[in-house]
Amino acid sequence: MASASPPEPTVAEVMADLAALEDPKIRAVNERHGDDHGVNLTRLRAVAKGLKTRHELAGRLWETGDTAARLVAILISRPKSYTGPELDAMLREARVPKAHDWLVNYVVKKSPHAEELRTAWFADADPVVASAGWALTSTRVAKEAEGLDLSGLLDLVETHMKDAPDRLQWAMNECLATIGIHHPEHRARAVGIGESLEVLKDYPTPPGCTSPYAPIWINEMVRRQAEK
Structure with a gap:
């Protein structure tokens, strides 16, 4: 009998993981560059790597408006699954420099x-x-x-x-x-x-x-x- 697959991570669980990584010193440095999060990007990438590709979860994380969550969303999304209007809306919402840059480089550039x-x-x-x-x-x-x-x-x-x-x-x-x-x-x-x-x-x-x-x-x- 095959074992049951692990449950889909929830937005709340991912947000809790990111909150545990919050570092006031990193936030202070980031805020000088217009970025409003305090998570070391290497650790943030590790969170995303553990989640693997989860396009639906990416959408829910993006909707939170939280910058760290949006960065994870970008990394676990499936670029070719977004429509043009979806990417246009996301780009217009992405006012924080890091989210803007990652969205363009990791998602839009790979999109049809x-x-x-x-x-x-x-x-x-x-x-x-x-x-x-x-x-x-x-x-x-x-x-x-x-x-x-x-x-x-x-x-x-x-x-x-x-x-x-x-x-x-x-x-x-x-x-x-x-x-x-x-x-x-x-x-x-x-x-x-x-x-x-x-x-x-x-x-x-x-x-x-x-x-x-x-x-x-x-x-x-x-x-x-x-x-x-």
């Missing part, structure tokens, strides 16, 4: 709706939503640029990045650097735009890390490619 969402979000009036469109565009620039107007993207960056809100500015800067790194025919212009706008030029960069200032970022990545 990624391209339609990219084009819908790219010019959205909400700069946080638009930043997701730019992030998805950077992925296409690096992996599948055919059909993209790279000169047009550089025009938009040159015109709008300097005064864009922080998260949109960061995403536009990433796209600028990605164009310069992966497309030699646009590299000089991308570097020139970076030098002219000076966005993130003085961003504090830890030793051993590459500056997000586009001219430095582009030149360093190109140098590494040449060494391979």
Whole structure:
């Protein structure tokens, strides 16, 4: 006789596990970056790994609105099971930077709706939503640029990045650097735009890390490619 499968974990049980991992010091650090949770991400990932893929539970965890629970939800969800409207609604709810970034990178990029969402979000009036469109565009620039107007993207960056809100500015800067790194025919212009706008030029960069200032970022990545 086969043994009964273990019961489905409840939202309350997962929330209790996350609450037990809450660390005030981690919360204080995260809050400086706009994230409102205090769970070490390695331990949070361990919670998700123990749950495995549970798409329905992911939906219920997302509905709590709790950031740590939403991060677990992202990790245990099935990206290809979401509809485009569901992902659009989730993205518009994901105002916390870490939840926003993980949703885009771990779910939307793996979704069959990624391209339609990219084009819908790219010019959205909400700069946080638009930043997701730019992030998805950077992925296409690096992996599948055919059909993209790279000169047009550089025009938009040159015109709008300097005064864009922080998260949109960061995403536009990433796209600028990605164009310069992966497309030699646009590299000089991308570097020139970076030098002219000076966005993130003085961003504090830890030793051993590459500056997000586009001219430095582009030149360093190109140098590494040449060494391979």
